[in-house]
Amino acid sequence: MQEISEILHALREIAISMGGELYSIDMEADIKPINTLVQQLSSRRGLEIDIEEIEIKDGLFLYQGHHILLFIPDHGQRFTDTINGNQEGNKYHLTECTTLENMRANGRFNRYQATNNTEGIFQIYGIDLVTQTHKDAEVRLHVCKHCLRKLDYQNYSSNRDEVYKKFSLEEFFITYATNFADLPKDIGQSKNGYADNWQVVSNKIREERRWRCEKCGVLLDQYKNLLHVHHRNGVKQDNNRENLVVLCAECHSNQPKHGHMRVKDKDLLLLRRIRAMQKSWE
Incomplete structure (x- = not known):
């Protein structure tokens, strides 16, 4: 120094x-040091966090003052089909829907990563069926329909297909921004x-x-x-x-x-x- x-x-x-x-x-x-929490939460990889540290505010996930969503990066044997677009892959979650409730009951909830990246692109990993080796890749995943139903996001119960197809993470975070108006805002303190x-x-x-x-x-x-x-x-x-x-x-x-x-x-x-x-x- x-x-x-x-x-x-x-x-x-x-x-x-x-x-x-x-x-x-x-x-x-x-x-x-640069605020690594902000960087990790805004990345495609996300951040592995303890389920006990997640709060629920107005039905949404909250971690240390940040509105987040959850996803499972491990795609196992489905990795190749997911990155090739043959299947949608694991869904990401906006709220504690029935899927997450079942995962919690089965003790598998800690498989999730947290992120607030709004691109809709996530870093996943699994087994490449061609080479039979573990690999990772970035791929677009899709929102959980159970979450949309529980939140009744944009009147989902009345127009399921259209809401699901047109779903935008950026729009979702903006829609619920006022729910977190009392939380600390990023004014550049992380840089x-x-x-x-x-x-x-x-x-x-x-x-x-x-x-x-x-x-x-x-x-x-x-x-x-x-x-x-x-x-x-x-x-x-x-x-x-x-x-x-x-x-x-x-x-x-x-x-x-x-x-x-x-x-x-x-x-x-x-x-x-x-x-x-x-x-x-x-």
Whole structure:
């Protein structure tokens, strides 16, 4: 960590000498593992979870605040027919229907994986009947009709064939999104660093706020590299306007958890001189 800090400091000095804008790098917040839970749940492979950890909210599956569905990746001897499209393969489940109730009763419920990927494509495995070896592949699976009936999704009981054929996971998750409105939302906390378009966002927000520090009021339109954009909630991917505040380098360094941020003495003196000069004009 010490070596990384020294390298970042050296890069910072080079940026200053070139007149570039500096951004705060929180060593505690930025250098950390990416949220693997979010990644795994949104993948085609899904995540193996303990049945006891699954909650039921309004008839739907919930895992650690995430709306999920369940599927069985193991297709055994049916693997080849499934990937070749000769049969539909294991169905994925939206709620605890009669199929899942039977699986639970038979002690086979732990065979399921959880996911909230809306593509409808899942990673499965089984035995290749040609080579007689275990293989895996990605294939489109189909929704469980028992689940549709239990939820009576889109009035399924009155129009079964059409609802089943036109079923869309993306539409399903959107339909029930309001059921989970009180759950934590992903605002980018699962990713590291700034958004790819951060330079554009930073320039635009500083221009909109007329190149003035929103804490001390100093105007820095002639010293733009000393004016930063700070994320109030600490999530550097969350570029909602209400989360962004424009601060001079000194005010930025005084924000909570910014003790690591160094402002050169010459820049501090310049900021204070500009601040005093502009105050005298008022």
